[in-house]
Amino acid sequence: MAKHHSNTTRPAHTVRVGTIKAAIWANETQSGVRHQATFSRGYQVDGEWKDSTSFGLQDLPILEKVASLAFDWIHEAQEEAGGGD
Numbered sequence: 001m002a003k004h005h006s007n008t009t010r011p012a013h014t015v016r017v018g019t020i021k022a023a024i025w026a027n028e029t030q031s032g033v034r035h036q037a038t039f040s041r042g043y044q045v046d047g048e049w050k051d052s053t054s055f056g057l058q059d060l061p062i063l064e065k066v067a068s069l070a071f072d073w074i075h076e077a078q079e080e081a082g083g084g085d
Contacts, residue, residue, distance in 0.1 A: 009025070011024055012026035020066045023038050025038070032081070033081065037067070039066065040052065041063075
């Protein structure tokens with residue numbers, strides 16, 4: 001069974017373009033490391049930064065770019081490890 005990331009675990013890698021971010025997690029499984037990505041959008045309320053997982057029309061092209069960069073990083077990590085997810 002996979003070990004899922006928690007709030008105390010740090011991502012293996014982070015990709016950010018503007019306020020859109022991908023956190024890439026390395027989860028140990030019986031068959032090796034499996035990478036997964038979570039996406040968020042940062043915004044401010046009364047000077048305090050918060051995160052959302054909702055994306056507006058203007059965010060989608062940036063989200064697409066962040067997802068592509070996350071894909072590239074995961075693919076390269078798999079190649080270096082000699083396997084695939």
